[in-house]
Amino acid sequence: MAVKKxxxxxxxxxxxxxxxxxxxxxxxxxxxxxxxRLKVSPATLSFHLKELNNAGxxxxxxxxxxxxxxxxxxxxxxxxxxxxxxxxxxxPCDTASACPPPASTPASSRKTSS
Amino acid sequence: MAVKKxxxxxxxxxxxxxxxxxxxxxxxxxxxxxxxRLKVSPATLSFHLKELNNAGxxxxxxxxxxxxxxxxxxxxxxxxxxxxxxxxxxxPCDTASACPPPASTPASSRKTSS
DNA sequence: TTCATATTTCTATGATTATCGAAATGTCGA
DNA sequence: TCGACATTTCGATAATCATAGAAATATGAA
Numbered sequence: 001m002a003v004k005k006x007x008x009x010x011x012x013x014x015x016x017x018x019x020x021x022x023x024x025x026x027x028x029x030x031x032x033x034x035x036x037r038l039k040v041s042p043a044t045l046s047f048h049l050k051e052l053n054n055a056g057x058x059x060x061x062x063x064x065x066x067x068x069x070x071x072x073x074x075x076x077x078x079x080x081x082x083x084x085x086x087x088x089x090x091x092p093c094d095t096a097s098a099c100p101p102p103a104s105t106p107a108s109s110r111k112t113s114s
Numbered sequence: 115m116a117v118k119k120x121x122x123x124x125x126x127x128x129x130x131x132x133x134x135x136x137x138x139x140x141x142x143x144x145x146x147x148x149x150x151r152l153k154v155s156p157a158t159l160s161f162h163l164k165e166l167n168n169a170g171x172x173x174x175x176x177x178x179x180x181x182x183x184x185x186x187x188x189x190x191x192x193x194x195x196x197x198x199x200x201x202x203x204x205x206p207c208d209t210a211s212a213c214p215p216p217a218s219t220p221a222s223s224r225k226t227s228s
Numbered sequence: 229t230t231c232a233t234a235t236t237t238c239t240a241t242g243a244t245t246a247t248c249g250a251a252a253t254g255t256c257g258a
Numbered sequence: 259t260c261g262a263c264a265t266t267t268c269g270a271t272a273a274t275c276a277t278a279g280a281a282a283t284a285t286g287a288a
Contacts, residue, residue, distance in 0.1 A: 006124035009201070011276080012117055019200050031235060043278050046236050051275095065234050065285045076202055080194065086133050087123070088190055088213040099202035125246080145265060157248055160266050165245095179255045179264050 002086075005079045008055035013040055014048045018057060021071045026100075028061070028070030073099040116200075119193045122169035127154055128162045132171060135185045140214075142175070142184030187213040 009015050016038050021028055029037075035045045049069055052058045056075040061068045077099045123129050130152050135142055143151075149159045163183055166172040170189040175182045191213045 003124055003126055003129055006120050006129070009197075010117055010120035010124040013276085015117055015120070015201075022201055022203050032233090041278055042235065043237085043280090044276070047276075047278095050236085062285090067235065071201075073203070076197075080197060080202070083123075083190075083194060083197075084213075087129075087136055087185075088194070089136050089187070099198075127246085146263090155248060156265065157250090157267085158246070161246075161248095164266085176255090181265065 002079060002082045005055045005057060005075070008052050008057055011048070011051075013038065013044070014052055017045075017048055018052060018071060021058060021069060026070055026073075028058075028068045030063070030066035030068045032066065034069065116193060116196045119169045119171060119189070122166050122171055125162070125165075127152065127158070128166055131159075131162055132166060132185060135172060135183060140184055140187075142172075142182045144177070144180035144182045146180065148183065 009018060017034055017040075020034060020037060031042075031045060031049060034040070034049075035042055038045075040048070049058065049060070052069075053060060057072055057079075058069045059072050061070065080099070123132060131148055131154075134148060134151060145156075145159060145163060148154070148163075149156055152159075154162070163172065163174070166183075167174060171186055171193075172183045173186050175184065194213070
């Protein structure tokens with residue numbers, strides 16, 4: 001749902017988190033690193049990550065004691081597509097997919113959630 | 115900035131309002147018509163329109179007793195560009211502008227209320 | 229097992245938001 | 259001018275949200 005995704009991004013900390021994850025590539029970052037970089041307390045960070053996860057914009061992946069969060073580019077593309085189509089007079093981008101699809105994920109487990 | 119625009123769209127009524135305005139073309143719709151179509155009470159509608167206006171996504175234009183609201187495609191494009199660039203791994207759309215620019219405003223068609 | 233670390237959940241609190249009735253403001257037509 | 263209509267502002271209320279300390283959970287290491 002578009003509203004859910006929009007709401008997930010419509011908050012400073014969460015937008016910063018998502019941008020950081022996008023910059024950090026498809027493997028993502030573990031929660032602790034995100035918190036350290038953005039100076040967010042663990043509890044607050046967990047709250048925001050859950051929110052992003054509920055919106056489908058990030059995928060958590062447990063690795064030992066750490067939980068890595070990676071952006072879901074497909075979901076982000078879906079949001080862009082919705083906005084382009086529904087909020088832009090129906091004039092879509094030429095490119096069907098503006099974000100790099102998660103085809104190459106060299107790290108570990110292959111998960112597909114929507 | 116982006117958060118403000120995202121927040122403006124991250125609400126069911128407001129997203130519906132904005133979509134309706136986009137569908138209705140560059141002339142926009144007067145507040146009363148929007149309220150009638152979407153079944154939103156005047157006070158609530160005014161609240162949401164102010165929110166959209168504060169975010170820069172719509173432009174109000176007084177015409178007699180009526181206030182017409184039209185989408186600002188440039189601002190919407192700016193949001194799309196931001197999301198594509200900052201939240202999509204920096205892989206932009208080929209098209210520089212996905213939304214029709216407000217260059218030509220054929221304000222000839224006059225829609226009347228109820 | 230026991231400890232240290234990573235993350236989440238619980239809980240409380242203050243802040244923001246959405247809603248709408250009622251009143252106020254603004255504009256037109258008679 | 260007045261009265262009707264369009265819209266906004268005011269005021270109150272309920273709901274949701276952001277924050278973070280403290281406790282709980284989970285995993286790896288010693």
